Amino acid sequence: MSVEQNLKDISLQIEKSCKRFQRNTADVTLVAVSKRQPIERIKESLSLGQRCFGENIIQDAQKTWLDSGLQEEYNDIDLRLIGSLQTNKAKDAVALFDCIETIDRPKLVDALQKEEISQGKTLEHFIQVNTGDEDQKSGVSVSDLPALLDYCKGLNFKISGLMCIPPVNEPSALHFAFLKLLAQRHNIANLSMGMSNDFEKAIHLNATHIRVGSALFGQRST
Numbered sequence: 230m231s232v233e234q235n236l237k238d239i240s241l242q243i244e245k246s247c248k249r250f251q252r253n254t255a256d257v258t259l260v261a262v263s264k265r266q267p268i269e270r271i272k273e274s275l276s277l278g279q280r281c282f283g284e285n286i287i288q289d290a291q292k293t294w295l296d297s298g299l300q301e302e303y304n305d306i307d308l309r310l311i312g313s314l315q316t317n318k319a320k321d322a323v324a325l326f327d328c329i330e331t332i333d334r335p336k337l338v339d340a341l342q343k344e345e346i347s348q349g350k351t352l353e354h355f356i357q358v359n360t361g362d363e364d365q366k367s368g369v370s371v372s373d374l375p376a377l378l379d380y381c382k383g384l385n386f387k388i389s390g391l392m393c394i395p396p397v398n399e400p401s402a403l404h405f406a407f408l409k410l411l412a413q414r415h416n417i418a419n420l421s422m423g424m425s426n427d428f429e430k431a432i433h434l435n436a437t438h439i440r441v442g443s444a445l446f447g448q449r450s451t
């Protein structure tokens with residue numbers, strides 16, 4: 230396993246899929262999911278030019294990116310929160326991340342907006358949609374999405390993308406197609422969907438951000 234070879238393979242797969250599905254490669258961003266990965270692998274990807282990363286837990290992300298000095302060393306990193314966020318962590322999240330992909334309720338919008346104003350920082354915002362209507366999964370329900378979008382609009386809180394994590398036991402392409410439809414319906418430009426096992430399908434269905442962890446960095450620690 231080498232991060233270099235994996236990154237080459239994935240980049241080639243992205244190129245091939247884009248060609249096949251008539252997408253522009255510049256419109257597909259590889260989000261390298263660095264959660265629970267050894268710092269050496271992350272550093273290797275940085276040395277190869279990877280700059281966009283996804284993390285799902287604030288404290289872990291602070292260790293990897295802040296305490297290590299990596300975020301300061303590379304000033305062009307795009308760090309994205311892809312795990313759920315509690316409102317009492319909004320301050321830390323705004324300080325650390327460039328994009329929150331998991332917005333799913335008005336209270337979180339309030340907390341993020343307040344922090345962005347007080348820190349003088351504007352983040353990118355994606356809404357996570359619970360496309361499978363799973364009880365245990367975070368994300369706004371499909372039926373509550375229009376109201377949440379209206380709420381954001383009323384506050385001038387810009388939503389630039391939708392994100393989903395399909396249920397494990399269902400074909401992911403169905404959920405990608407559904408998220409694409411929702412984005413078109415609400416005139417939203419970006420779609421974060423697709424992981425190691427299904428990012429090619431996601432590219433077919435207009436993903437702009439594919440979140441790839443294990444295929445790039447290898448197995449995670451548990």
Ligand SMILES: *Cc1c(COP(=O)(O)O)cnc(C)c1O
Nearest residue numbers: 262285311424425440441442443
């Ligand atoms: C861990 C994680 C990924 C990456 O999964 P892989 O199968 O390792 O590519 C993508 N998205 C989210 C939200 C994750 O939590």
